[in-house]
Amino acid sequence: MGWSDMRYESPKSTREAVALMAGAKGNAFLLAGGTDLLVRMRGEFIDPDLVVDIKRIPGFQEITRNASGFSIGAGVPCAKLGRNKTLVRAWPGVVEAAQLIGSDQIQGRCTIAGNLCNASPAADSVPALVAAKAKAVIVGPGGTRRTAVENIVTGPGKTSLGKGEIVKAIVLPDRPAKSGDAYLRFIPRSEMDIAVCSAGVSLTLGTGNVVKQARVALGAVAPTVVLVPEAARAIVGTRLDDAALKKLAAACEAACSPIDDKRGTVEYRTEVAGVLARRAATIAFERARRKR
Amino acid sequence: MKGIAVSTTVNGDAVEYVCHGRETLLDVLRNHLGLTGAKEGCGTGDCGACSVTLDGELVCSCLVLGAEVEGRTVETIEGMADGDKLHPLQKRFLDGAALQCGICTPGFLIAAKALLDRNNNPSESEIRYALAGNLCRCTGYDKIVRAVSAAAGDMRRQQKAQARRRATR
Numbered sequence: 241m242g243w244s245d246m247r248y249e250s251p252k253s254t255r256e257a258v259a260l261m262a263g264a265k266g267n268a269f270l271l272a273g274g275t276d277l278l279v280r281m282r283g284e285f286i287d288p289d290l291v292v293d294i295k296r297i298p299g300f301q302e303i304t305r306n307a308s309g310f311s312i313g314a315g316v317p318c319a320k321l322g323r324n325k326t327l328v329r330a331w332p333g334v335v336e337a338a339q340l341i342g343s344d345q346i347q348g349r350c351t352i353a354g355n356l357c358n359a360s361p362a363a364d365s366v367p368a369l370v371a372a373k374a375k376a377v378i379v380g381p382g383g384t385r386r387t388a389v390e391n392i393v394t395g396p397g398k399t400s401l402g403k404g405e406i407v408k409a410i411v412l413p414d415r416p417a418k419s420g421d422a423y424l425r426f427i428p429r430s431e432m433d434i435a436v437c438s439a440g441v442s443l444t445l446g447t448g449n450v451v452k453q454a455r456v457a458l459g460a461v462a463p464t465v466v467l468v469p470e471a472a473r474a475i476v477g478t479r480l481d482d483a484a485l486k487k488l489a490a491a492c493e494a495a496c497s498p499i500d501d502k503r504g505t506v507e508y509r510t511e512v513a514g515v516l517a518r519r520a521a522t523i524a525f526e527r528a529r530r531k532r
Numbered sequence: 533m534k535g536i537a538v539s540t541t542v543n544g545d546a547v548e549y550v551c552h553g554r555e556t557l558l559d560v561l562r563n564h565l566g567l568t569g570a571k572e573g574c575g576t577g578d579c580g581a582c583s584v585t586l587d588g589e590l591v592c593s594c595l596v597l598g599a600e601v602e603g604r605t606v607e608t609i610e611g612m613a614d615g616d617k618l619h620p621l622q623k624r625f626l627d628g629a630a631l632q633c634g635i636c637t638p639g640f641l642i643a644a645k646a647l648l649d650r651n652n653n654p655s656e657s658e659i660r661y662a663l664a665g666n667l668c669r670c671t672g673y674d675k676i677v678r679a680v681s682a683a684a685g686d687m688r689r690q691q692k693a694q695a696r697r698r699a700t701r
Contacts, residue, residue: 246553248536248599271597278595279576281554291553293600319589343665344643345580348589349596431664432578 250293262404273349314353333421337368362460367440368423370457380405419444420527436504439516461496489514543611551598560598569609580666583639590646609638620686630679632670
């Protein structure tokens with residue numbers, strides 16, 4: 241591995257970027273924030289022949305809002321999510337999840353699209369995005385398509401993206417006013433760590449503060465982030481009373497198939513996942529209740 | 533393969549350099565531009581010793597490619613003092629002995645400045661969170677946190693004095 245054997249490109253259009261990735265011979269990687277890619281290069285886990293920096297493509301560094309929701313460009317650093325007051329008000333759980341990734345220095349670079357495509361089971365923003373029913377906008381040789389975020393990751397470090405396909409943006413849908421979301425993770429220290437397990441909950445309340453819709457997703461308890469429809473069903477139609485929360489936790493525990501390592505045993509991760517889901521649901525409920 | 537020609541702005545000066553694809557901004561600063569204030573501690577974004585700002589955003593320069601910086605604005609520790617006049621943070625770090633070996637200090641100063649630029653009156657907890665990406669193996673952090681807090685006070689007083697001068701002019 242020499243200094244001069246890696247080609248760096250910063251295309252100015254998605255068409256150019258797709259052509260570079262689709263036509264690449266050897267190891268080609270996309271560069272957004274680089275907080276995973278450069279670490280992997282440095283550790284010699286990967287040896288790129290080509291790196292395509294997507295940050296110069298118009299729109300990739302922007303957060304836009306239209307009738308169907310928010311679109312967060314694939315090059316937007318997570319620090320910027322926290323400074324967007326409208327986004328924080330609409331999706332506090334997604335933003336708090338994104339802002340748990342690394343230090344302020346990492347926040348200045350890391351992106352939610354990168355967090356998704358890096359395909360770690362412990363990615364902090366992903367359970368919150370799955371709970372939020374977020375979609376990935378993908379450009380590729382075959383044109384543009386949209387798919388649910390949970391369809392992207394297929395296993396640790398693996399995605400369903402085809403050759404030449406690039407996640408262009410993450411779209412958070414518009415949702416009814418009385419909605420809230422939350423994300424919690426467990427780490428054995430107060431900052432700067434990878435989730436031992438985590439939970440994201442998004443819900444909408446109906447009349448009388450009864451849960452009308454809900455989505456619950458768990459992180460770091462399976463090869464991919466898992467959406468747990470049974471956990472959502474446990475709280476829909478309730479005011480999040482204790483019995484409903486117990487059922488939610490039980491459904492979450494049943495959905496866990498974690499690894500056993502020094503950071504957490506199978507039993508520990510499973511039980512804590514249920515606890516975190518309960519707490520995240522309670523926070524999401526309170527956030528929704530306070531809205532008009 | 534030939535190198536990549538980059539034109540950019542470092543500490544307000546227009547700068548040009550040629551780098552290879554794999555070289556980081558930290559490599560470029562230290563090896564091409566002679567700016568050795570930013571240090572390499574870990575090289576993987578964990579220690580913060582290489583902190584700089586890129587278009588105003590706090591980043592680890594070891595996790596930025598030199599080629600990415602084309603047309604952008606970089607601020608390093610070398611640009612922090614105003615000629616011979618130290619920045620209040622630098623002064624308080626010296627006065628409060630908030631350093632021992634000094635390797636982590638440039639990174640702490642850059643990260644602390646990024647905090648004070650957006651929050652001129654941070655609590656102790658806010659300071660500790662903002663500096664969580666900077667590791668120091670000498671001081672135990674207390675003196676650093678106190679120095680940042682004291683510098684924040686100095687900067688608030690300076691801002692007030694400037695505002696008064698403007699009002700009486």
